[in-house]
Structure formats: structure tokens, C-alpha cells
Amino acid sequence: MRRLRPYSIPYFIWMAIFVLVPTILLLFLAFSDLNLYRLSAFEFRFSNFTIFSEPFIQRALFNSFFYALIVTLISFLVGYPVAFYITTLQEKKKKFLIALLILPLWTNMLVRLTAWERIFSANSIFSDVFGLQIPILGTELAVVIGLLAMYLPFMIFPIFSVLDKLDTKLIEASKDLGASDTQTFLRVIFPLSLGGVVSGFIMTFLPSLTTFALPEVLGWRKVPMIGMEIQKKFILEGLQPFSINQGALISILIMLFSIASFVLITKVDKEGETLI
Amino acid sequence: MMVQNQIKSRVRKTSGLLITILTFLFLYLPIIIIFLISVNNSTRGYRWEGFTLKWYQDLLFNVTNPSSDLRIFREAIGNTIWVALRSTFFATLLGTIFAIGIHALDKKKRVKMMVLNNIPVVNPDIVTGISLMVVFSLLSFQLGESTVLLAHIFFSIPYVVLSIIPKLKRLDPNMYEAALDLGCSRLSAVWRVILPNISTGIIGGALIAFTMSIDDFVISYFTSGIDFENVSIWLYTKMKNPQNLNPTLYAYNVLIILITIGVILYINLKKDRKEKIS
């Protein structure tokens, strides 16, 4: 099959264009006064860094990291047991539950957001039908719960995928050698599931970090988050001088986290099996 | 000793079940709301005013006097579906070719290509969105339908590749050579021998690509410019007043879910039947 290699070359070029070029461009934008819409002479400078001294941006950065971390931790504490439980079920039930888990993800994210908006409203179909009022729109709690609802499945899937592929003979071997259920879990099952755990963490943390529609709808823009700031800089205030440059700089910061995540994932799951 | 173990096991099973049920209820709460709104006989989502299918009727059948709102919405749906279909087609086509190419590489290069492949998957949407926006500006592309299509193809291909590579791995490596040995040209061997055996991967990949395209918001938002609207963007502009959202939107969503379920079930049944025969 080696003769089929050339098929992959155009992909390399394609990816180079769409991944490497933008990154370089963003670097240029971030570290200079280049105007995206009127490409002309530019000079390198660090003035864009002043954006980080603005308290609003600082607050947004802090919030984003803080909430993303909380959401990821809760997702892990809830998601791991769920993934584990599902693997203990029979084949048919397993497939069914996983399909059930995927289903909500097929709905448009924004539509689900509006549904949550209804749930958190004082007066809506939710309160009418369920008789329960959860008026927390505009609060951090709403943002956190919303993020959980969106990204919890992304923690469950990779962990499930790895646990499901675990060789049951390894568990038998562990028991055979005298380990209790708990010891087997701590010494054999959990270490072997780390690949999925890391994947899950990343697939939950990164989107939570950079979300911007959610804090707008559920947080009423009262909760500063970095995603919204990037959106502002690029689109809403995109034509203001240096706005995109500043946005680019903030994005570079976020991208550093992305890159750290790739490195982690390639160490842990070389062929990307846990990503689907 | 035995009883202790039994109790421990029971407790574990029940708590596992409990936490799973709670999780599912939590995740399905918005779905239930979506469904309720779509059958609620009221234009403003304040109260339950009776069961009705009129939103579905309005969405699907109202050709005589659709409101301007509905017309724009339908146009957005049309855009969304048309982009999704083309994006799925090209992403699947290209993704299959690329997957075969990657699979044929030696281990080191393959790992490197897969890392590259996985970047759009791991990257948060917003980063991909602004990256693409920036590239398009650089290349002086006008932001609109074609850039959205390009963007969708871009982020869909990796999923297709991820879906096909495992199937390629399971193939007997000698099959391709057997085909060549029996007289096939390279292309013919791929067409006759490799493709039929990875068909589940291709279909799976196509499904994922379609779903990702239909539901995408962030990337479309950054790459669509001013004129082009798909459902997500249309919705975003209207989200300032969620109560006033036309319930046909929710009807649309429910329909999409049902259709996707239908397609999945159909494919699974076909697979089961194939397996029974063989």
C-alpha cells in the first residue's frame, strides 16, 4: 500500500495553509500594528500587551480559567462514574445509553442554550410545566451549570471509550493476584484509563474556556469571559484601530493552552482514538 | 465475607445507576423543553397553552402566507442544509482519500500527520474560527457563503479521517496487493477492494461531518461576514429576546433530531441484516 502515499501530500499542504498560515498571521497581528483589512507597511511592537492591564480583561481571563476548571472537575467527578457504570452493562444497553448520550449533542447548541435560558427564567414554560423556579439568569451559577450541560458528555465519551476497550483479563489477573476491587481499580483500571481522562479533560476544558455565546445568553454579559472579549475584538469592535491586534494577542494566549493540550494528547493517545 | 462483598457490589451498582440517571435527566432537560415549546400552542414561551402541531405545519407546509420571519428562517434552513450537504460530500471525499494516504505512510510520518489532523478537532471553535477568518482576509476572500463552505469542509475532514483510519487498520494488508496481483490498477484496487471494506467508516464519517456542519455556530459566525445566514447565525441575532423566538425554530430542531435518529436506526438495521446473512 505504500504506493498510495501520495494521496496524503495534498492534505499536508491543505493543513499547512489552514493551520500554520493563520497561526503565523496571528502572531504577526499580535506583535505589530498590522491592519488586517488594509495590509500595508507595519512595524513590530509590544504595545498590544497593554490589553492585559485592563481590569476587565484580567477579570475575564480569571473567570474563564476558573470556571473552566470547575466545570472540568465536576464533569470528571460525575462523568467518570457514569462512564464506568455504562461499561458494566450488557452490550445492547451500552450502545443504547451511549446513543442516548450523543442525542442531545445533535441539537443545535444555541437552541439548547435558549432552552436553558427558559429553565433559568423566572417566568417561562419551564416554571409553568414543572412548577419550579430557578431564576438565576445573569449569574455565574447559570454559566457554570450551562457549561456543564454542554460539555459533560465530552468528558464521558473518551473515558468510556478507553474503559470499554480494557481487557477484562487484566482485571481477572489483578484479582487472581490478591487485589480487592478497590485495589484493582486504583492500581490497574484507573492508570490504564488515563488516556481517556486526559482527553476528556481537554475536550471539556478548552471549549469551556473559550465559550462566548453561552455567557451572553445565560450570563447576560454580566459575567466577563475571555471568549466574549475575543469576539468583541474581532467582530463587534473589529474595525476599531488595533482591536484585531489585541484580539490576536489574547487568542495567542489561549492557543498556548491548545498547543499544550495537543502535546498532552499525542503523548497519551497517538492515533486519536479517543477523540471521536 | 461473601455478604460484605455482595453489599459492596450492590451499593456500587445502585449508586452508579443513580448518578447515571441523574446525569441523563440533567442533559435531557433542555431537550424536553425544546420539545414542549415545539408543541406548545403559544407564541410566547411563558405558559403551557395546549398541545398543537401547528408549528410543524407552519414550518413544513405553509406556502400560501408565511410570515416574513418564517421566510427568512426557511432561507436560513435552506442555507444550512445546502452548505451541510456540499460540505459533507467534499469532506467525505477528501477525507477518504487523505485517510488512505495517511494509512499508507510509515509509522513516524503517520503519527505526525495524525497530530496535524487532530488539531482542528482539539482546537476550540473560536480559535479555528478566527484563524480561518484571518486567512480568508489575507487571501482577500469575501466573507460569505463560499468561505463558510470552505470552513465547514476544513473542520469536517479530520472527523472523517478519524472515522476511517481504524477501519483501515483492521483491513488485511495483503488484500490490496492481492487485487494488484489479480490485475487491478492502483485506482481500481482502491475502488473495488479497499472502499467496500471501509464503507462503515466512510458512512460514519459522513454522518459526523453532516452533524458538525448542521449544528455549527462559532466557526460559521466568524467566517460568514454580513450577508450569509445559516440557522445558527440567524438564531444568534434573535437571541436577545428568547421569549419571542418563533416556535417553528424548535419544531425544526425536533425534526432534525428525528431524522438523524431515523438515519442511524436505518443504517444499524441494514448492518444487522447484513450480518445475519453472512
Added chain:
Amino acid sequence: MSKKLIELKHIKKSFGDLTVLDDFNLYINENEFITLLGPSGCGKTTCLRLIGGFESPDEGSIVFDGKIINDLEPNQREINTCFQKYALFPHLNVFDNVAFGLRIKKVPKAEIEDRVKSTLKLVKLEGYSNRMVSTLSGGQQQRVAIARAIINRPKVLLLDEPLGALDLKLRQEMQYELKEMQRQLGITFIYVTHDQEEALTMSDIIVIMNEGNILQIGSPEDIYNEPKNRFVAQFIGESNIFDGTMVDDYLVKFCGREFKCVDKGFEENEPVDVVIRPEDFDFVPPSKAKIVGVVDSLIFKGVHYEINIIVDGHEYTIHTTRYREIGDKVGLVVEPQNIHIMKKEIKQ
């Protein structure tokens, strides 16, 4: 006198609709190398798993050292298993794999180091402590699996077709080593295989099983020389099996001729199965032989020739170092003590 270490009493085990073992009884002595031998699906692996605790019997009891252990979990039994595909922990290196059981028991660090070292020496893997198991060859992984099991000093070691994945030479080497190990350690080895040569090489006792039943138990020599029925005769070694009749005590008739034999106690003219091993035939000049035929085919097997001879329409397979051409007329002779008589099985 060996004492009974393990007893399986009236065991019944089913999987769904399939009953694998029914009223199964077996006892195993201390310090014995016992092999469960039989074709796939005969229940030997199920038997092993019941002893190890990975399955529970539907009915019956498993007795270990005088106590019923039906309800004991695998981690509570003083038994260790060597799995078919080794089941080594991929995230641990050789040292940690082998030390696993000791760490669970909270054995002090210094003692662990000592015991791992000496066990690795026993399985000829000194110096491999820090290797990751995925970098080892099949044979090496097999030894790690054995080391991991025996370091815990179990009373019984269960081995589930452990040598299946190895090539012939390696397998033969390991068979010898396993036998030596068992002798040195003084542990009971319960070995499961479908390879009869393996069983003959290593075991003190062989239990031949088919379809959940025990067909014969005995030492390798007993089973080889005195198979009790057709199945055992065909399963172990190669045989010629003929339909015959017991004309009288010490006299059997088959293939139209009467032969002296060493069995008695059958009814007059009782139909029996007559078993003669291929290596028990000898060539004699046709004029002096009771059995005369024509060579039909000839295969060189290194150690001997396998020659098929047609005698009055019956096919005799013999093993000999003497060469004959195809089409040669030959005479065969066999000694009375090499003619084994078995009761015919009642077909159900």
C-alpha cells in the same frame, strides 16, 4: 500418600442454554502436575476457571484443603493463574508486574526486591526488571506471567494453555522448564491444553475430557498404552482402530484373522474396538506374516516413515524406520501385548 488438595464434587455449570459440566467430579492431589486434556469446548477451561474463582458453579461444591470455597472471590483463594494471553499489565514494567501480588499483600520493600530477583532468576529473566512488557517477545512475556504467579507462593498454579502462542522449539523448551519448575517448587500445577504431546511430556496425571465428561484419568504411560475407549485412543497418539470380536479370553478376531492378545473378561463373541499403535507393527517377509498387504502411501516424517498399507480393503498405518516402495507387498507382525482391546461404546 498424597493428600487431596482440591475436590470438585457434582459440579454443574451452564452458560445460557449450553451445559458445559454436569455432575462433574474430580480430585487433585498435592504436589502433582495434572493436565486437563481435551478438544475445544470439552469443559477443561471452565473447570480451571471454577477452581480459580472466575466462575461460580450452578450446583455442586469446590473443596480446597478441606474447606468449601464456592463463595470465595479469586483474590481470596490461595491459587494463582497463568493466563492464556498472559494478561500482563501494560502500564507496569517487568518488576512491577511480578511484584504486584506482593505489593497488594504489603510485603516489605526489601523482601519484594529479593523475591522478585530470585523469581526472575528462576524464569531466566534476570536483568529484565526495568523493561516494559510490550517490548518483550512472546516467550519472555510468558515467563513474566509465570513469575508473577509463582512469586506469591500459591498452593496451586493454574495454567490455561499458556504455551499456545509460542513456536515449536520455544514451546518444547518451556514445557521442559515448566516441569522442572513444578518439581522444584513443589506446587500443584493444573494445566489445561488441547495438545496431547504437551500433556504427555509434562504431566504426572492426565485427565482426558470430552463434552464435559472425564473419559480417562491416568499417567501418560497408562493412557497411551491402555486407552479405555475409542475417543482416548484417537485423541492420544496415533492409532489404528479396527472393529473386532472377542472369540475367547486372550483371543481376538479382526480383519478376518485371529490374534492372540492379553485381555480377557469379555463375553463370547462380544464386539470390541481393537487398537494397535503404528509403531507397534514390524515388517516381516510376507510368507511368514498373518497380515499381508500392499504399500499405498509413504510420508517421510524425519523420525520415521509413515506408511499406509492396504490389507484386504483395511488401511493400516505404521511408523517405521525401514523404507518400502509404494506398491511393495509387505507382511506385518504385532506382538500380543501391543494389541489393546477396548469395550465398544454404546452410541447414544
